[in-house]
Amino acid sequence: MWRCASGLARNRWGIRRLSSVLRRHVVDEGDWSYSSEWWDPASEGHTCFSKLSSHGNGIVSVAAYPTSTPSVDQWLMTEKWLQHRYAAMYPELNQKDCQFKVLGYQWRVLKFNDDTRQSTVKVMAACRPSDPGSLILMQQSHCLAVPYVKSMVSVGLTALAASSFDLLNAVIGKKSMNILCIGHGGGTIPLFLASKIKGSNVHVVEIDPVVVEASVEAMGFPSFDQTQQFIWDETLKSRISIHVSDVYDYIKKDSNIYDIVFVDAYDGDDIFPCKLWDINGDFLPHLANRVHPVHGTVVVNLHSDSDVPTRGDGDDNSLFFQSLLPLGKYVRKVCSAYKGHFGEAFTVAVPWLCNITLVACKGKIFDRRDIVSGQLASKSNLVEALLNLKFSCLNYVKSGLMVVK
CATH class of the missing domain: 3.40.50.150 (Vaccinia Virus protein VP39)
Structure with a gap:
């Protein structure tokens, strides 16, 4: 959990879903310059999880926000990695069944009582085109957003x-x-x-x-x-x-x-x-x-x-x-x-x-x-x-x- 320092600018950014925005070149995907994408007081994001806790945390929820990185032209490398990984796991499958398609990236923010931000992560969604129900959600472990x-x-x-x-x-x-x-x-x-x-x-x-x-x-x-x-x-x-x-x-x-x-x-x-x-x-x-x-x-x-x-x-x-x-x-x-x-x-x-x-x-x-x-x-x-x-x-x-x- 964290508190934002008072006086910081928190302007709303009109970012389209899975789109890129112009900004200075940043190698770190978790750089604080990206915080406006998931910390916009004017946007509640899309709630993708909500459940009442019995351990004093109230409503535990997760909100999703669009992220500008990685850009679409970088997805191919990830798709190839997923394909090689899945083929190694299931060598009996043919190459077509092992192919993956990246659907996009999002910020996911864990909240207590729809107010207190507890964690922020970047996730990737992907699936195998041969099996549309094979959706996987992978937290990007290298990205420390806060x-x-x-x-x-x-x-x-x-x-x-x-x-x-x-x-x-x-x-x-x-x-x-x-x-x-x-x-x-x-x-x-x-x-x-x-x-x-x-x-x-x-x-x-x-x-x-x-x-x-x-x-x-x-x-x-x-x-x-x-x-x-x-x-x-x-x-x-x-x-x-x-x-x-x-x-x-x-x-x-x-x-x-x-x-x-x-x-x-x-x-x-x-x-x-x-x-x-x-x-x-x-x-x-x-x-x-x-x-x-x-x-x-x-x-x-x-x-x-x-x-x-x-x-x-x-x-x-x-x-x-x-x-x-x-x-x-x-x-x-x-x-x-x-x-x-x-x-x-x-x-x-x-x-x-x-x-x-x-x-x-x-x-x-x-x-x-x-x-x-x-x-x-x-x-x-x-x-x-x-x-x-x-x-x-x-x-x-x-x-x-x-x-x-």
Whole structure:
């Protein structure tokens, strides 16, 4: 979940379905310059999923919006990949039955109570012309549409790499990497990590089965049901496990030791549950016991306490506004709680949004901002190269960094 910084322009864009619009050349399909395509207050999009939750999230819905990328002339490459993948899965079929046609791409936005935006993903729809009922919906794992997600991934993995973890061998599959994602949403973070890190074992804990259902049915998250076709890379089956459970119950029974944990859990009232940060509660001690004692890293998505307008990196006032964000009482309490249980912590501000990324680490001494900044900067290029990121990792690492005292 995120909050848009106040004062940002949100003009309506008249974009035709599956059409292209003129804009500056952008390599990253999830660049914030595309946000107007799926975040237009004047448009509710097309609702493609809606169901009442019994776990406090109200109406869980998914809205679809047209996207301008990839352009039609890029679809042929994807169609060929799908054909080769399907032919490998079903060698007994003839070539005609293995052909695929891309129908188009859309943004899909997960909402609670038709108001609170929880996740945004890009999906591709395709089918086999020989079987019009063979529609598949594939979430584009490489596309991270919301800046706070890029911040969590960039800063979290950079901190992990700076804490002596061998990220290189995890990425190429020579070393295992245990990852815990608390909160599923549309499945953006777990799918991204599983697709980028061959040695990953991603465990996702989500309390609401309706959220998982929405991600699979309407947001293109892969179904691991054995009765369903699995057109993705087959190895993803072994890398992602979804646990529909209260995270407190799960963590008490869990025996895994995690290298990194991502916490992004907001309910239908847009509240980060107190039990996930209560310094005197039982959750944080249990979580601390499940994190690696030397390089264990925990990454938490937080709202700032006030809608201070953050701006892009090119604005001279950007760092000034970003430096104000972590100072509210709520954020301070959460940061203090995680620092108290994990030892060291720092925060960065998320560009364009009123969000904070909190990182708590074991085994590192983050007592000075310049030391932290230097350690992270030295590893950011490594993370960017290893994961083949289409955005600058360093820009998120250096955004209003502050050490939690």
